[in-house]
Amino acid sequence: MQPTWNSERRLTAIARAVLSVPARQALADRQLAPGRTVLDYGCGRGDDVRSLERLDCRITGWDPYYRSESKPQSADTVLLTYVLNVIEDPAERRHTLLQAWELANTVLIVSARLTWEKSKVQGEAFSDGLLTSRQTFQHLFGASELRNYVEEVTGTRCVSAAPGVVYAFKDDAARLSCLAHRIVPDAEWLASEDTASAITALIDHVERRGRPPRVEEMPHNVAELLAHLKPGELRRLVRDSADPAKVIEGGKRTTLNTLLFLAVELFNGRGPFSSLPFSVQLDVRAFFSSYKEACQRSDRLLLKLRDDTYVRGAMNASDVGKLTPTALYVHRRAVDDMPTILRLYEHCASIAAGRPQEWTIAKLKHQGRGVSWLDYPDFDKNPHPRLLSSYHIDLQTLETSHMSYANSANRPLLHRKHEFLTQDDPDAPRYQRLTEAELKAGLYAHPHMIGTENGWEAELIRCGRELRGHRLVRRMES
Incomplete structure (x- = not known):
């Protein structure tokens, strides 16, 4: 049975000047990578399609009202952007999700409006949502409800990418690769245009990761630029050029990142060693005696989280x-x-x-x-x-x-900004100097007063001070 798309759903298709939140998140998570085909299923007016085309994505769009002239074709990545929440029939909603899942070869990206947006939707109760005066329907999902719903319908474990955005992967290796990209920050490579810059990228990677990479881990252009060097020459380059202290620190960081990845993966359901992304497999071999040992250590880490x-x-x-x-x-x-x-x-x-x-x-x-x-x-x-x-x-x-707090007249505000940062953050000294000046001026004498805009302004006036950028100066007499 084909979905009937009954109510005035076309009216919910808003015009966008910028990429939608789900599309931006998918770009950040490399789910719209070059070479992948993309289908925007229920694309509305097609603004995401046009924006992604300008980013060289191989994308097509289908919509029952705006782009229904051809049948939707399967693609590596399928976007189902704010579609489920406008379908008033629960059976049809489920069928639409299944249709999108069948069209996805690698990943289905599902997004929906969430319950916290209820104040923006005016309407009467209808089915399991609200019917507006324009005869449009909205079912607002809870964040965990959306993920549970997609997992139940597709029968696969999902990744919550952002509030109201869920990734469902056809292949578990793709899901793990997505998680690894989010958790292991040392996987990026410096840009390389010639052999010298490729060698610099190699040394940088070794220092950050704590081990030499395999050729299969390198970006294609780096592997090509270094292909004329024999393995022994590459090892000598690394030995002679990499900073030993940085390599040791990189190894410690990678060990902890690997434990973190394995612990998070258990939280989501851990698979066998062969299911891990290739680079994570190499990290396990380099820094642990076995996969079993790595898993045992990560399990102990999870237990500590309960303490x-x-x-x-x-x-x-x-x-x-x-x-x-x-x-x-x-x-x-x-x-x-x-x-x-x-x-x-x-x-x-x-x-x-x-x-x-x-x-x-x-x-x-x-x-x-x-x-x-x-x-x-x-x-x-x-x-x-x-x-x-x-x-x-x-x-x-x-x-x-x-x-x-966008419409609040008395918003909460922050003090002592340097305390939220690392000590070596380049902005921390400037923020700390301001804090010390404010302390000296007596602005923190009544801490219960200064947590909001109005209270803070009152204390500035009491102490005869005002701010010019990150400098505290005496208030000018009016």
């Missing part, structure tokens, strides 16, 4: 982040420098609920298990950035919540 005392100890010992009586707050640039147990904590949350695209600070509770991603879009420009939104997941119940 409040251990987690709190890791937060106390962390060189990065601001620790409060309830949570550790860490800037996005410093998250990978947290202790491995805390990185695992944040990654498990991202797999369960999807990490939002826009966020600045990760908040990790130390009692119970919950992670929030806080968005301060002007963190680097504003000496006291304002909170725009918060996305939270409770890891005990897997319930998610979202809070927007």
Whole structure:
């Protein structure tokens, strides 16, 4: 049976000036890589199709109203972007998801509007959603509901890529490759245009990864540029040029990243050694006595994640982040420098609920298990950035919540910005000088006052100070 697409769904197809959130996320996660064919199933007006064509994606679009002249063809990657939530018949919704799944050769990317958008949808209860005055329908999904629904219909384990964006892979190796890309930050290679730059890229990779790469791991152009060198010559180049201290540190970092990957994979269902991405297999062979040993160590790491005392100890010992009586707050640039147990904590949350695209600070509770991603879009420009939104997941119940402060007249704001960063962050000294000046001026004398815009402005006036960029100066008399 073909879907009937009954209600006024064409009216939900908005015009886009920029790529949709799911398409941007898929690009970041390399699911729209060059060489892959892409189908936008239910593409609406086709704005994503046109934008991705300009990025050299081999993409076609099909829509029952706007592009129905030809039958949709299978593709490596299929986008099902904000389609499921506009179908009022649950049976048809399920059938549409199955149709899209059958068309996907490698991965199906499903996105839907979430329950936190309910205030934006005005309508009357109808079926399992809302019917608007324009006769359009919206079923708003919970973040975990969408993932569970896609897994149940497709019969495969999924990856929560972002809130309201789920990847369903036809091949488990592709799913693991996606997870590895998110967890192992040392897989990137420097650009190479000639033999000298290819050698530089090789040495850089060895220092960051802690081991020499196999030819199969190299980007194609790097492998071509180094093909005239014999294996012995490459080993000599690495031995003579790589910084031994950096190689040792790279090996330690890769060991921890591998443990983190295996722990996260157990959280999602761990497979045999042969199912691991090739580079991760090589990491296991280089830094562990066996796959069994690596798995045992990662399992112990997961057990420690349940221990409040251990987690709190890791937060106390962390060189990065601001620790409060309830949570550790860490800037996005410093998250990978947290202790491995805390990185695992944040990654498990991202797999369960999807990490939002826009966020600045990760908040990790130390009692119970919950992670929030806080968005301060002007963190680097504003000496006291304002909170725009918060996305939270409770890891005990897997319930998610979202809070927007965009229309708030008295938003929460940050102080002591340097505390959220690593000590060697280039901006940290400038932020710390501001904090010291504010302390000296008495601006932190009433901490209960300064957490919001109005309270902070009142304290600035009381102390006779104002801010010019990241400098505190005496307030000019009016």
